[in-house]
Amino acid sequence: MIDPGRLDRPTPPTGDVPGAVEREVILGVAQPPLQRARRGAILGGVCAGLAVRLGVRERTVRILFALGVLFYGAGLLLYVGVWLFLTRSGEAASIGDRLSKKRRALLVAVWSSVIVIALLIATRSLALQGTGGFVWTILLSAIGLLFVWRGASPDERTHIEAILDAAPVVGGAKARGTKAVALRVIPGVVLAGIGLDILAHIGGIWGGAVPALVGAMILLGGLLILLAPWWLQNVRDLTRERRERVRMEERTALIAHVHDSVLQTLTLIERAAGSEADVVRLARSQERELRRWLFDPDALNATHRATETLASMLAAIQTDVERDYATPVELVTVGDCPVDDDVLALVGAAREACVNAAKWSGAPRVAIYAEVEATSVSVFVRDTGRGFDLDTVADDRQGIKLSIRDRVTQHGGTATIRTSTGSGTEVQLVLARPAT
Amino acid sequence: MGQPRVFLVDDHELIRSGIRAELAGSVDLCGEADEVDAGAQMILERTPDVVLLDVHMPDGGGLEVLRRVHHVNPAICFLALSVSDAAEDVIAIVRAGARGYVTKNISGADLIDAVYRVAAGDAVFSPRLAGFVLDAFAESDPGLAALSSDPELDQLTPRERQVLRLIARGYAYKDIGAELEISVKTVESHVSSVLRKLQLSNRHQLTHWASERRLS
Numbered sequence: 001m002i003d004p005g006r007l008d009r010p011t012p013p014t015g016d017v018p019g020a021v022e023r024e025v026i027l028g029v030a031q032p033p034l035q036r037a038r039r040g041a042i043l044g045g046v047c048a049g050l051a052v053r054l055g056v057r058e059r060t061v062r063i064l065f066a067l068g069v070l071f072y073g074a075g076l077l078l079y080v081g082v083w084l085f086l087t088r089s090g091e092a093a094s095i096g097d098r099l100s101k102k103r104r105a106l107l108v109a110v111w112s113s114v115i116v117i118a119l120l121i122a123t124r125s126l127a128l129q130g131t132g133g134f135v136w137t138i139l140l141s142a143i144g145l146l147f148v149w150r151g152a153s154p155d156e157r158t159h160i161e162a163i164l165d166a167a168p169v170v171g172g173a174k175a176r177g178t179k180a181v182a183l184r185v186i187p188g189v190v191l192a193g194i195g196l197d198i199l200a201h202i203g204g205i206w207g208g209a210v211p212a213l214v215g216a217m218i219l220l221g222g223l224l225i226l227l228a229p230w231w232l233q234n235v236r237d238l239t240r241e242r243r244e245r246v247r248m249e250e251r252t253a254l255i256a257h258v259h260d261s262v263l264q265t266l267t268l269i270e271r272a273a274g275s276e277a278d279v280v281r282l283a284r285s286q287e288r289e290l291r292r293w294l295f296d297p298d299a300l301n302a303t304h305r306a307t308e309t310l311a312s313m314l315a316a317i318q319t320d321v322e323r324d325y326a327t328p329v330e331l332v333t334v335g336d337c338p339v340d341d342d343v344l345a346l347v348g349a350a351r352e353a354c355v356n357a358a359k360w361s362g363a364p365r366v367a368i369y370a371e372v373e374a375t376s377v378s379v380f381v382r383d384t385g386r387g388f389d390l391d392t393v394a395d396d397r398q399g400i401k402l403s404i405r406d407r408v409t410q411h412g413g414t415a416t417i418r419t420s421t422g423s424g425t426e427v428q429l430v431l432a433r434p435a436t
Numbered sequence: 437m438g439q440p441r442v443f444l445v446d447d448h449e450l451i452r453s454g455i456r457a458e459l460a461g462s463v464d465l466c467g468e469a470d471e472v473d474a475g476a477q478m479i480l481e482r483t484p485d486v487v488l489l490d491v492h493m494p495d496g497g498g499l500e501v502l503r504r505v506h507h508v509n510p511a512i513c514f515l516a517l518s519v520s521d522a523a524e525d526v527i528a529i530v531r532a533g534a535r536g537y538v539t540k541n542i543s544g545a546d547l548i549d550a551v552y553r554v555a556a557g558d559a560v561f562s563p564r565l566a567g568f569v570l571d572a573f574a575e576s577d578p579g580l581a582a583l584s585s586d587p588e589l590d591q592l593t594p595r596e597r598q599v600l601r602l603i604a605r606g607y608a609y610k611d612i613g614a615e616l617e618i619s620v621k622t623v624e625s626h627v628s629s630v631l632r633k634l635q636l637s638n639r640h641q642l643t644h645w646a647s648e649r650r651l652s
Binding site: 328 | 541543563564566567570571574601604605606607
């Protein structure tokens with residue numbers, strides 16, 4: 001079926017064998033790609049997508065699918081299958097492709113389906129012989145939908161959530177009207193009542209098993225409908241909260257890093273303004289470091305983890321600060337431990353504290369003391385310099401708040417800063433550690 | 437007490453002149469030597485209060501000087517000086533009888549303070565040495581504690597541990613006193629007690645260093 005509207009496209013230049021090329025061109029140009037539609041989609045955009053491809057009206061395809069459902073649910077199964085394996089317009093991979101790459105999502109979906117199938121086999125042998133093919137197709141479709149949900153792109157997931165919200169029975173958490181509540185409560189109560197009624201009238205030994213199962217399932221269905229909005233709301237709140245927290249943590253890490261590296265280097269460059277060689281050296285090393293951090297952060301962390309320990313990383317701080325600020329750093333470590341994310345944050349905060357002390361305190365030396373105990377790791381950074389008033393630190397001086405305090409508290413540690421004008425500063429960083 | 441009489445042993449002329457300049461006027465410098473034999477002999481003749489002793493010298497180093505003097509006249513106090521702060525040097529020389537240990541990058545005022553402290557019979561711990569002692573006397577080996585022949589010598593008290601931690605964090609004795617709400621005198625006695633344990637304890641970590649340096 002060729003969409004007449006597309007024939008007026010310019011045809012590419014023809015080759016040596018005009019006839020053959022022309023045929024291919026017509027085929028390639030005339031047919032839009034087969035994909036799920038975004039525009040006009042009601043559920044997965046399957047019907048709308050097929051309609052575009054076949055050049056017919058969306059409604060026609062929908063009616064065909066609906067009729068297909070009458071054949072033992074084949075239409076439904078076909079719909080879910082297409083949903084799974086056809087790429088959505090504007091996306092790079094189909095849900096099936098995406099799932100095959102997401103091991104965890106795939107595992108969850110596979111196990112859920114195994115459980116459902118086991119349940120079905122159990123019930124089928126007991127009760128559902130008569131209903132035949134329908135049960136299987138509906139079940140397979142449900143499993144397919146489960147896969148769709150697990151594998152959907154974030155964008156499509158939002159779309160599906162919107163559909164669920166609009167559905168009168170499941171959604172309704174947002175809809176507060178009498179009608180919405182009635183739509184939810186009445187079927188819920190009726191189903192629960194029927195289930196209870198069946199359960200109450202059980203008699204005999206074998207006569208009891210089937211009604212017991214059916215009754216229990218109906219009761220369960222009723223309760224699900226009643227509680228669905230509350231449950232969905234909870235899940236959604238949790239997801240949103242987690243997303244928010246992850247975003248906050250990423251932002252803090254980003255600010256802390258930019259502050260530690262780029263801003264510090266700029267200050268160093270400012271100081272070294274007279275010496276061209278120093279400025280070039282500083283700029284180069286900063287550029288290298290920033291590139292590595294931007295484009296290969298995992299490798300950076302991995303090398304840290306593979307080769308470094310707390311003591312070796314603190315020794316690196318000592319070397320760097322002594323070189324960059326010409327201030328002796330006295331380093332004492334008691335015990336040692338491998339570096340994980342938490343320790344990395346602690347080390348980052350210690351580096352910031354040490355740089356601050358070398359830069360601002362005016363003290364002749366800085367002392368770092370680190371102790372690894374069975375249940376905690378502590379680092380103390382101390383100078384005997386001019387100290388400062390914590391309350392008067394300007395808001396744009398983010399070092400103390402972001403690079404030291406937030407960084408450590410985010411990893412479950414504490415950061416205490418003891419200072420007063422004229423009597424030096426000590427930054428105390430303590431991180432609880434699971435006992436090994 | 438007047439100015440302590442100090443004798444200086446170091447094989448580097450530059451270092452000796454530097455230390456001379458730092459100490460001039462604050463202590464009574466009664467002599468110096470640049471090698472082991474002459475050093476040991478002159479020290480025994482002049483009986484200074486404190487010997488400032490370079491750890492690394494040819495013919496056995498500061499350790500050899502300390503040994504020769506110590507078994508003849510244990511009243512002479514030694515304060516070791518070194519460019520390095522490596523545990524093997526520190527532990528060997530302290531166990532041989534030195535009452536303290538400072539690195540050569542110490543400031544003049546701190547060096548004078550250390551000399552006076554040693555002359556008064558106290559111990560001088562650098563932060564690094566304090567850290568090492570904490571490491572060597574780590575609590576977490578009940579097996580070793582059970583094996584130990586003298587638990588009093590082989591373990592630090594909680595208070596001693598606190599004092600050492602603060603030294604390792606770079607606190608001066610008077611700051612430690614203020615922090616723990618005890619007198620400077622008490623801090624000193626804790627440090628001396630740690631020094632005694634460090635010299636006499638047979639803990640594995642300590643004898644390990646000693647045996648490596650063929651000291652035991």
